[in-house]
Amino acid sequence: MIPATNQRPPATILFIFGGSGDLNLRKLTPALYNLYLDNYLSDRFSVVGLGRSDYSDESFRERLLEGVQSFSRRKNGPDDIWASFSKTITYLQMDAADDGAYAKLSEYVSAKEEEWGVQANIVFYLAVAPQLVPGIATNLGKLPLCCEKSRVRIVVEKPFGHDLKTAQELNNLLGGLFAEEQIYRIDHYLGKETVQNILALRFANSLFEPIWNRRYVAYIQITASETVGLEGRGGYYEGSGALRDMIQNHLLQVLCMVATEAPISFEANEVRNKTVDVLNAIRRIKPEQVNEVAVRGQYGPGQKDGKSTPGYREEEGVKPDSKTETFAAVKLFVDNWRWEDVPFYLRTGKSLPEKATVITIQFKPAPYYAFPEEATNGWQSNRLTIGIQPGMDIRLRFQAKRPGQTLAIDPVEMVFSYKDAYEGQEPEAYETLLLDVMTGDATLFMRADQVEAAWKVVTPILEAWEAETPDFPNYEPGSWGPEAAAQLVEKDGFSWMMK
Incomplete structure (x- = not known):
């Protein structure tokens, strides 16, 4: 839950699998932009969109700006604020089915942490079709940095399983790769x-x-x-x-x-x-x-x-x-x-x-x-x-x-x-939940x-x-x-x- 005071999360790198998809365009980036406007994001913050589509950093930012202007509760923020926020956005083209591509993520984390001079919290947000979750999670689980329970989190969107059997299978898979406190099963209603x-x-x-x-x-x-x-x-x-x-x-x-x-x-x-x-x-x-x-x-x-x-x-x-x-x-x-x-x-x-x-x-x-x-x-x-x-x-x-x-x-x-x-507009659900993930508060997650x-x-x-x-x-x-x-x-x- 959003704290009573303007508590900001520590240095954070947010990887979004399915970064070029609809969920990021309509919900995630608009939510992050509103958190930025409200001064809830760390000064050391980076969001990395991951996908197979061919984007440069600049064309990806332009695409996400269209999403903010269409779907954000604050569609017309100052141009200089968007220009500042957009500098935190990077696009990394990769095929999530390519096992060898995941080394790029560790390399990016190492480079950012060296640039910032601090260790960062790492969030892997799986904004992808349910059938892609097991493969991505398995590859992430092989990365040495994912063993660091206190600072690495994985966010899984609903539907979480198709029935009891598949939900148990997915829980068993994720539980074998990550500690329970690292797994954030998101339900935006909460x-x-x-x-x-x-x-x-x-x-x-x-x-x-x-x-x-x-x-x-x-x-x-x-x-x-x-x-x-x-x-x-x-x-x-x-x-x-x-x-x-x-x-x-x-x-x-x-x-x-x-x-x-x-x-x-x-x-x-x-x-x-x-x-x-x-x-x-x-x-x-x-x-x-x-x-x-x-x-x-x-x-x-x-x-x-x-x-x-x-x-x-x-x-x-x-x-x-x-x-x-x-x-x-x-x-x-x-x-x-x-x-x-x-x-x-x-x-x-x-x-x-x-x-x-x-x-x-x-x-x-x-x-x-x-x-x-x-x-x-x-x-x-x-x-x-x-x-x-x-x-x-x-x-x-x-x-x-x-x-x-x-x-x-x-x-x-x-x-x-x-x-x-x-006065003012209440935060969207994804604003609350993204901030909770970054601060490590699992209260509203399954x-x-x-x-x-x-x-x-x-x-x-x-x-x-x-x-x-x-x-x-x-x-x-x-x-x-x-x-x-x-x-x-x-x-x-x-x-x-x-x-």
Whole structure:
């Protein structure tokens, strides 16, 4: 997490495998540039883009400037600042499959450290396709400098494995090459300001913690909805689907933030220990229960915003009889003292009516027998809503008397908005996470046992769905998914909530 003071990391060399790719262009370099503008980077900082494309240092910098101007939260910084920042950027053309090319990395580190007169922290960021990670990691593990646990780190992007077996295999491979404290498995959702604020909301306020349990909470919902379809990612999404792409990692991690017990400290392993406790407490789903607690969907062709839109199976890179789900909803239970029998509903999908990530904590109704019947016609139970994106806010719904001579109760809201409460723009998730890597703070990164525990939660669903042929497509674009998703919560007497 970004420290309370402007703590800057030590001398750092950041190697980005896939340096000429989309992730670096859209996320990593814009994040580094904003850290530079905010004076969070060391005076001795170097970022090296690695790739097979033919760039000079200058042409690579020009390419990345286009990314900053298109995707950064501060697109038009002073020209002299970019000129200064760009001097930290170098491009090194190499084929990651060439075992002999990795010696160039050690040579670059030696030259930089001699120039700076200090030892540097080394970060290897693998912004590459998942199938390239094992080969790159194996070659990096052979470099003598990677044995220096205190200053060398490797960052691995999601997806971390395709299932439990492949996640365990990747963990075993990385664990045989690096110490666990060197491995940073990144989930950008955990870098979002509002996700981090969940812990502050719960444990820095005596107002909420006493009622954050099964006695007062009726249910919890976490929704991550997208209005778009594939946007050209058919090749990737066909091998993933909504359950793997969003629920197994992003939404389960948000659930852990909501459900965790108070940590003794905010030291990285203490926080992650509490996260693993939640994942291990999630009730295991038996094969015969899958259809009762999990719903999948795939959007078909239709009309959205007055325009004809293709169905998922008509998208580029998608099989015409694809079984891949573009919508998933699950009901989970956390079997511990705090959350016994409180349902956690998670849903995510593409081509839905609204783009939003929202957490809803619905409290049980207060007794209202003392009020006359006509006073309670508009009565609604208390609700806490945490908006993660695009709007970053916290909304508390409670009852208040309507002005007038009669006793009438209406629900009202108190709203905290980051935009209204603070000047300036909040940092992007990758800014937080990159700074954490450079300073060696692993709090917001996945540990090996966390990854495997999350896969164990969804594996029964994946196996059951793989064995069945779904009746796809089963929802219209611009709708809230298949009818069975609504029934999943309605049979418990609830309904899906947004803001």
